[in-house]
Amino acid sequence: MTDDQKTYVIAGAAAAISLIAWLALVVVPAWKSYWRVRDRLVATLLSVYVLAAFVLAGAGVGAAVLWYFSDRL
Template identity: 40%
Template sequence: MSNTEVTYLVGACCTVFALAAYVAFILVPAWTAYSRVWQRMAAAVLSLYVLAAFVALGVAGGAAIVWFWDRIGV
């Protein structure tokens, strides 16, 4: 297995685990908090904003690590 394949495998596993965490910890509680179908659908759509915020936070953290890597390394 090449280094590129390992990188793709790690990225795929992280994506699957992140989506599973989103479903388990954000989407399911938002869905079960309401009884009417339209309220549940609205909560599911609005929970996408939470997902987008987490993705943006992860991208910003990764960008900060890349930007400051030469200062962090010894």
């Protein structure tokens, strides 16, 4: 297995774990909080914004780490 393949496997596993965590910790409680389908769908759609915020925060932290420690890599 090449280094690129290892990187893709690790990134894919991290994405899958993050998606499962988002579903279990954000979407399922939002879905169970309402009984009308319309409200459930709106809650799910709004939880996508939470997911986007987590992704952007993670990208920002990763970019900051690379910015400050790129000379040591």
